[in-house]
Amino acid sequence: MQVRFSKFEIQNLQIMISYKELGLVNTRAMFAKAVDGGYAIPAFNFNNMEQLQAIIMAAVETKSPVILQVSKGARNYANQTLLRYMAQGAVEYAKELGCAHPEIVLHLDHGDSFELCKSCIDMGFSSVMIDGSALPYDENVALTKKVVEYAHQYDVTVEGELGVLAGVEDEVAAEESHYTKPEEVIDFVTKTGVDSLAISIGTSHGAYKFTPEQCTVDPQTGRLVPPPLAFDVLEAIEKKLPGFPIVLHGSSSVPQEEVDTINANGGCLKAAVGIPEEQLRKAAKSAVCKINIDSDSRLAMTAAIRKTFAEKPAEFDPRKYLGPARDNMKKLYIHKIVNVLGSNDKLIN
Ligand SMILES: [Zn+2]
Numbered sequence: 001m002q003v004r005f006s007k008f009e010i011q012n013l014q015i016m017i018s019y020k021e022l023g024l025v026n027t028r029a030m031f032a033k034a035v036d037g038g039y040a041i042p043a044f045n046f047n048n049m050e051q052l053q054a055i056i057m058a059a060v061e062t063k064s065p066v067i068l069q070v071s072k073g074a075r076n077y078a079n080q081t082l083l084r085y086m087a088q089g090a091v092e093y094a095k096e097l098g099c100a101h102p103e104i105v106l107h108l109d110h111g112d113s114f115e116l117c118k119s120c121i122d123m124g125f126s127s128v129m130i131d132g133s134a135l136p137y138d139e140n141v142a143l144t145k146k147v148v149e150y151a152h153q154y155d156v157t158v159e160g161e162l163g164v165l166a167g168v169e170d171e172v173a174a175e176e177s178h179y180t181k182p183e184e185v186i187d188f189v190t191k192t193g194v195d196s197l198a199i200s201i202g203t204s205h206g207a208y209k210f211t212p213e214q215c216t217v218d219p220q221t222g223r224l225v226p227p228p229l230a231f232d233v234l235e236a237i238e239k240k241l242p243g244f245p246i247v248l249h250g251s252s253s254v255p256q257e258e259v260d261t262i263n264a265n266g267g268c269l270k271a272a273v274g275i276p277e278e279q280l281r282k283a284a285k286s287a288v289c290k291i292n293i294d295s296d297s298r299l300a301m302t303a304a305i306r307k308t309f310a311e312k313p314a315e316f317d318p319r320k321y322l323g324p325a326r327d328n329m330k331k332l333y334i335h336k337i338v339n340v341l342g343s344n345d346k347l348i349n
Pocket residue numbers: 110172205249250292
């Protein structure tokens with residue numbers, strides 16, 4: 001029997017790339033192991049080569065699975081095709097560094113439409129987030145369900161979100177946070193079929209997570225101490241959905257030594273404050289199995305570049321300041337993996 005395809009179908013066949021061919025994995029098995037093992041997978045955003053190299057070097061050295069996150073802003077900045085090939089290159093790079101079986105996810109961070117999620121799935125992403133958290137509940141359910149139905153045809157996993165995080169990061173901005181309502185989670189997960197759920201329990205996007213008024217002051221250091229995360233809300237969600245993978249966004253800690261280095265070398269970051277690492281450590285031991293970190297990497301990169309510029313004003317070879325920036329990011333990623341998330345030594349090889 002002769003099979004005839006329409007011109008549209010032929011175009012579609014030609015552009016469809018499976019992440020499996022690229023050596024990437026989805027989040028399903030990774031999250032199941034993380035929930036059982038009481039650790040969390042790092043989800044690091046990347047926009048350029050040095051960041052990606054630092055993430056892969058850190059993941060290989062610590063034998064950690066890793067999620068490479070691409071935001072809509074990163075796609076606009078670096079070009080979607082280039083980023084996708086970089087992720088494919090990352091798998092090969094990890095092998096070259098001696099990791100025989102790398103577990104690398106390519107994930108869309110904060111997808112805001114079905115079309116964007118579909119475009120990423122068709123290009124070889126192994127996981128997508130559809131963020132309908134700003135929509136009315138029923139619309140969030142309908143949009144998320146539509147993405148899940150498409151994604152699951154290709155064994156791509158989907159993260160949904162309930163509750164609103166405050167803060168600003170790329171295109172995502174909200175004035176006020178609204179904690180996730182535990183009474184909604186069973187209905188949302190059942191109706192949509194999502195594989196993981198991002199919740200709001202007091203984390204926040206960006207390097208200015210809290211105003212000084214929201215914080216207390218540590219009398220010993222004079223540093224701002226942010227309000228604690230709502231672990232009671234997390235526990236209530238875990239009771240409703242035992243073993244279900246939970247995701248925390250906006251979980252940078254804004255290392256004060258990086259902020260100090262930036263400010264000592266011509267920068268001006270005032271009252272930047274993040275989530276204390278001991279709170280993230282506690283979260284990682286629970287059903288939280290993916291923790292998103294972006295701002296900390298930006299700070300580590302900027303601190304190293306500013307320091308190089310201040311110390312070597314005659315330097316103009318980009319490798320001489322991007323190299324130290326890469327080293328500093330790698331150090332930060334290793335610290336997060338080993339000392340905060342506990343995802344080290346989890347690869348089979
Ligand atoms: Zn986010």
